[in-house]
Amino acid sequence: MNHNIIIRNTKSIIHQLKIAFINNRISQAVLSCTMAIMPFSVLRGVVIVAGTLSLNFHWVKISQWLGDLQQNMLIFLPVLLNIIFSLQWAVRYRLSIMLSISLSLTVLFGIAGLENNHEANFLFGVSLPVALLSAIFTNLILEKNITLFRTNKIQLNWKSAKILSFFIARLTSLIVVGHIILSACSWLTKDISIAIxxxxxxxxxxxxxxxxxxxxxxxxxxxxxxxxxxxxxxxxxxxxxxxxxxxxxxxxxxxxxxxxxxxxxxxxxxxxxxxxxxxxxxxxxxxxxxxxxxxxxxxxxxxxxxxxxxxxxxxxxxxxxxxxxxxxxxxxxxxxxxxxxxxxxxxxxxxxxxxxxxxxxxxxxxxxxxxxxxxxxxxxxxxxxxxxxxxxDYKEIALPCGKKRFVPLKGNQFQLTVPGHREAESPHHYLSEVNEYIEARRHINALQNSGNFVLWFQPQITLDERKIVAMEVLLRHQSDDGKITPPYFLKYYERIGMMPEVDFWVLENAVEVIHHEFSRFPGMTLSVNISPQTLLEPNFLSVVSKLLRNPLPSGWQLEMEITESQKVKEPQQVIEVLAVLRQFGIKIALDDFGSGYSTLSYLTQYELDKIKLDRTLVLGLAREGGEAFLHHVVQLCKTSGSIVLIEGVETEEEHQIVQNCGIHLAQGFLFHRPQPLNQLCELLETNT
Known part of the structure; x- marks a missing residue:
C-alpha cells in the first residue's frame, strides 16, 4: 500500500514539474527559440551530408569547402540562438529589440572573450547553454530596468544616473560571474572528462x-x-x-x-x-x-x-x-x-x-x-x-463495424470523444504539453501568413433610448481573400503564453482609433478585453502609462474588461494593478459574469465600474424561474455599486424582460452586430 502511494506521489510530482516547466515563461521562450533555430540545424545537417558524399566521390575541394562551411555554422549557432531568444523576448515583453539583442550579444562576447582570450576566434567552443543563459539573464536584467529606456532620452539627473550605474554594474557582474562559473565548471569537469x-x-x-x-x-x-x-x-x-x-x-x-x-x-x-x-x-x-x-x-x-x-x-x-x-x-x-x-x-x-x-x-x-x-x-x-x-492512458474498444478504436481514459472511466472535436487527453497522456505548444505555434504561423488582424466593434446601448454610449473592441482575423474569422484562434495564443502580446496590440490600436477616428464624436467609452495573464505582466502598467501620455479626446474614457473566462491565479496582485489603472482614469469591467471561473467573491474582491452578464443568463429566461433568477443576480451586482450590462439580447421579448429586471445597458444582435471601423463611424454619425 505504501509502495503504491509512493509511486502515485512520484508520478504526481513529475507531472506537476512538467506543467510548471511548460507554463514557465522562460522555458516557453527557450522552447520557442529552439523550434525557431531548428531549420538552421537541419540546413547544417544537409551541409554535413553533402560534405560526406563529396568526400566519398573524391571531390576533395568541395568536401573541404563544405566542411569549413558547417564548421562556421557551428561557431555561429550559439550567436544565432542568443539573437533569436533576445528578439522573441523583446517582442513578447515590449522591450527595445535592438537594445535587447545588442546587450545580449555584448554579454555573450564578454564571457566568451574572458574565457578564451588566448584564441584568435574566441567564439569557437562557446556552447549553446552559455549563449542561451547569457541571453536569459541579460533580458531579465533589462526587463527590471526597462523604465530607464521608456523615454526618448535618458534624463540627466541623479536618479537616472543611479539607475543606469546599477544597470551597467549588473551586466558587468553577469559577465564576470559567467566567466567564473565557466572556469569553475571546467575545473570541476576536468577529472570527470578523464574518467569518461x-x-x-x-x-x-x-x-x-x-x-x-x-x-x-x-x-x-x-x-x-x-x-x-x-x-x-x-x-x-x-x-x-x-x-x-x-x-x-x-x-x-x-x-x-x-x-x-x-x-x-x-x-x-x-x-x-x-x-x-x-x-x-x-x-x-x-x-x-x-x-x-x-x-x-x-x-x-x-x-x-x-x-x-x-x-x-x-x-x-x-x-x-x-x-x-x-x-x-x-x-x-x-x-x-x-x-x-x-x-x-x-x-x-x-x-x-x-x-x-x-x-x-x-x-x-x-x-x-x-x-x-x-x-x-x-x-x-x-x-x-x-x-x-x-x-x-487509453482503452481499446471494438466498434460495431468491426474496427477497434482507442479512447482516452479519465480516472477509472473512459469516454468517447465528440465527433469533430479533438480527442480529450488524460492527465498522464504521453503526448505532453509541448506537443500542444508546437500545434499552437503551427496555427499561429498559418494565421500570420494568411492575412492580418483587424479591429471590429460592437456598440453598447441604453435600453430605454437605444442610444450608443460605448463600444467593445473585438479582435478578428481577415484573410487575404477578405474572409473574417472570429477569435477562435485566441486559444492558441493563450496556450503559448502570448495573450499579453495580443492584448497589447489591441490596446495600442484601440487607443489610436480613439485619437484618429472617434475624436469627432461626442465622448463615449471604448471597452477593451484584457486577460488576467496580461494584467500580471511586469511591464503592463508602464505600457498603459505610455499609451495615455497623450490624453484621450474630451469626454472619451477607456474601459478594460477582465477576461473572466481565464482563472485569476494571483488575485491580490490583480487587485493592486486594477487600483493603479483606476488612478490612470481607466474604468474596470468584469466580463462574462455568470460563466467560467467567476465567483460571488469577485463582486467584493475587485472595485468594479461595470459588470457584464453573460448571455447564458438571457438563454435561461426560457426556463421556469429564469426571469426571477436574473432579477436577483442584477440586484446582487448592483450592491457592489457597479453598472450592469447584459450581453446577447437578440429579441424584443428578451429586451423587455431584461429591462424589467432593472438592467439599463445591453449589447446584442437585436441592436447592433459587430462591425468594422468604417461601418461603425457611419453608425455614430446617425447616433449623434
Missing part, C-alpha cells in the same frame, strides 16, 4: 550513458561535454589518417562509431521509437509522427523527445537509456570479433541511417545488415514501454 573519455569499453559505455542521461532534463549531453567531443573528434581523425598511411590499426571507438550504432534517429536510438509509433494503432500519434519523421531522417530528435515525452518521463526514459546501451555493447563486441568492420572514415551526424553505415564502412553489407538488426532490437526494447503507456 571513451578510450576503452567501460569508459566508452559510461560516456554514452552520461550523455544520454542529461536528456531526462531536456539537456543535450553533447553540449555539456563538448570539450570531450572536440578532443575525441581530433583523435578519431588522427587514428583514421594513421591507418590510411599504414601506420596503425583502426580504433573500435570513434565519433562515427557512436553516430552509426547508438544514435539512429538521434540520441537514444529514437528511430526505433519512431517506428514503434508508426506501427502503433493509436491515432493520437499521428501529429507527433508528422512533426518528427522528417527531422528524424537527419537524426534530429528533439520533437520526439519532448513530444512522447522522454523528458521528465521515467517510463519512457528507461528504454531511452537501454537502447543505446544495448546497441553500444553489441556493436563493440561485433567489431572486436570482426563480425563487422570498424568505421573507416568520418560520416556527419546528420547522415541518415543505413547511408551513414554504408559510407563509414566503405560499403560493407554486413555493417548495414547489423544496423538494421540494432534498429529492430531497439523496437523490441521500446515497444513494451510504449504499449504500457497506451494501456495506462
Amino acid at each position: 573519455y571513451p578510450d576503452g569499453f567501460f569508459h566508452g559505455l559510461l560516456y554514452e550513458m552520461i550523455r544520454e542521461f542529461t536528456w531526462f532534463f531536456g539537456i543535450h549531453g553533447f553540449y555539456i561535454f563538448q570539450d570531450i567531443g572536440f578532443r575525441f573528434m581530433n583523435n578519431t581523425i588522427s587514428n583514421m589518417d594513421a591507418w590510411k598511411a599504414g601506420h596503425g590499426s583502426l580504433n573500435i571507438l570513434s565519433i562515427t562509431f557512436y553516430e552509426m550504432w547508438c544514435a539512429s534517429g538521434g540520441c537514444g536510438g529514437t528511430l526505433s521509437l519512431l517506428i514503434c509509433l508508426l506501427i502503433s494503432r493509436n491515432p493520437s500519434n499521428r501529429h507527433l509522427i508528422n512533426v518528427s519523421l522528417p527531422l528524424a531522417i537527419f537524426n534530429i530528435n528533439e520533437p520526439l523527445i519532448f513530444g512522447v515525452p522522454v523528458v521528465l518521463n521515467p517510463v519512457m526514459f528507461v528504454p531511452f537509456l537501454m537502447t543505446p546501451a544495448v546497441d553500444y555493447i553489441l556493436a563493440y563486441y561485433a567489431t572486436l570479433w570482426h563480425i563487422i568492420p570498424p568505421a573507416q572514415q568520418l560520416v556527419g551526424w546528420a547522415t541518415p541511417a543505413i547511408i551513414n553505415t554504408w559510407l563509414a564502412t566503405n560499403g560493407a553489407f554486413s555493417a548495414v545488415f547489423f544496423q538494421v538488426l540494432l534498429i529492430c532490437a531497439g523496437i523490441g526494447i521500446y515497444w513494451p514501454f510504449l504499449r504500457y503507456m497506451e494501456k495506462r
Whole structure:
C-alpha cells in the first residue's frame, strides 16, 4: 500500500514539474527559440551530408569547402540562438529589440572573450547553454530596468544616473560571474572528462550513458561535454589518417562509431521509437509522427523527445537509456570479433541511417545488415514501454463495424470523444504539453501568413433610448481573400503564453482609433478585453502609462474588461494593478459574469465600474424561474455599486424582460452586430 502511494506521489510530482516547466515563461521562450533555430540545424545537417558524399566521390575541394562551411555554422549557432531568444523576448515583453539583442550579444562576447582570450576566434567552443543563459539573464536584467529606456532620452539627473550605474554594474557582474562559473565548471569537469573519455569499453559505455542521461532534463549531453567531443573528434581523425598511411590499426571507438550504432534517429536510438509509433494503432500519434519523421531522417530528435515525452518521463526514459546501451555493447563486441568492420572514415551526424553505415564502412553489407538488426532490437526494447503507456492512458474498444478504436481514459472511466472535436487527453497522456505548444505555434504561423488582424466593434446601448454610449473592441482575423474569422484562434495564443502580446496590440490600436477616428464624436467609452495573464505582466502598467501620455479626446474614457473566462491565479496582485489603472482614469469591467471561473467573491474582491452578464443568463429566461433568477443576480451586482450590462439580447421579448429586471445597458444582435471601423463611424454619425 505504501509502495503504491509512493509511486502515485512520484508520478504526481513529475507531472506537476512538467506543467510548471511548460507554463514557465522562460522555458516557453527557450522552447520557442529552439523550434525557431531548428531549420538552421537541419540546413547544417544537409551541409554535413553533402560534405560526406563529396568526400566519398573524391571531390576533395568541395568536401573541404563544405566542411569549413558547417564548421562556421557551428561557431555561429550559439550567436544565432542568443539573437533569436533576445528578439522573441523583446517582442513578447515590449522591450527595445535592438537594445535587447545588442546587450545580449555584448554579454555573450564578454564571457566568451574572458574565457578564451588566448584564441584568435574566441567564439569557437562557446556552447549553446552559455549563449542561451547569457541571453536569459541579460533580458531579465533589462526587463527590471526597462523604465530607464521608456523615454526618448535618458534624463540627466541623479536618479537616472543611479539607475543606469546599477544597470551597467549588473551586466558587468553577469559577465564576470559567467566567466567564473565557466572556469569553475571546467575545473570541476576536468577529472570527470578523464574518467569518461571513451578510450576503452567501460569508459566508452559510461560516456554514452552520461550523455544520454542529461536528456531526462531536456539537456543535450553533447553540449555539456563538448570539450570531450572536440578532443575525441581530433583523435578519431588522427587514428583514421594513421591507418590510411599504414601506420596503425583502426580504433573500435570513434565519433562515427557512436553516430552509426547508438544514435539512429538521434540520441537514444529514437528511430526505433519512431517506428514503434508508426506501427502503433493509436491515432493520437499521428501529429507527433508528422512533426518528427522528417527531422528524424537527419537524426534530429528533439520533437520526439519532448513530444512522447522522454523528458521528465521515467517510463519512457528507461528504454531511452537501454537502447543505446544495448546497441553500444553489441556493436563493440561485433567489431572486436570482426563480425563487422570498424568505421573507416568520418560520416556527419546528420547522415541518415543505413547511408551513414554504408559510407563509414566503405560499403560493407554486413555493417548495414547489423544496423538494421540494432534498429529492430531497439523496437523490441521500446515497444513494451510504449504499449504500457497506451494501456495506462487509453482503452481499446471494438466498434460495431468491426474496427477497434482507442479512447482516452479519465480516472477509472473512459469516454468517447465528440465527433469533430479533438480527442480529450488524460492527465498522464504521453503526448505532453509541448506537443500542444508546437500545434499552437503551427496555427499561429498559418494565421500570420494568411492575412492580418483587424479591429471590429460592437456598440453598447441604453435600453430605454437605444442610444450608443460605448463600444467593445473585438479582435478578428481577415484573410487575404477578405474572409473574417472570429477569435477562435485566441486559444492558441493563450496556450503559448502570448495573450499579453495580443492584448497589447489591441490596446495600442484601440487607443489610436480613439485619437484618429472617434475624436469627432461626442465622448463615449471604448471597452477593451484584457486577460488576467496580461494584467500580471511586469511591464503592463508602464505600457498603459505610455499609451495615455497623450490624453484621450474630451469626454472619451477607456474601459478594460477582465477576461473572466481565464482563472485569476494571483488575485491580490490583480487587485493592486486594477487600483493603479483606476488612478490612470481607466474604468474596470468584469466580463462574462455568470460563466467560467467567476465567483460571488469577485463582486467584493475587485472595485468594479461595470459588470457584464453573460448571455447564458438571457438563454435561461426560457426556463421556469429564469426571469426571477436574473432579477436577483442584477440586484446582487448592483450592491457592489457597479453598472450592469447584459450581453446577447437578440429579441424584443428578451429586451423587455431584461429591462424589467432593472438592467439599463445591453449589447446584442437585436441592436447592433459587430462591425468594422468604417461601418461603425457611419453608425455614430446617425447616433449623434
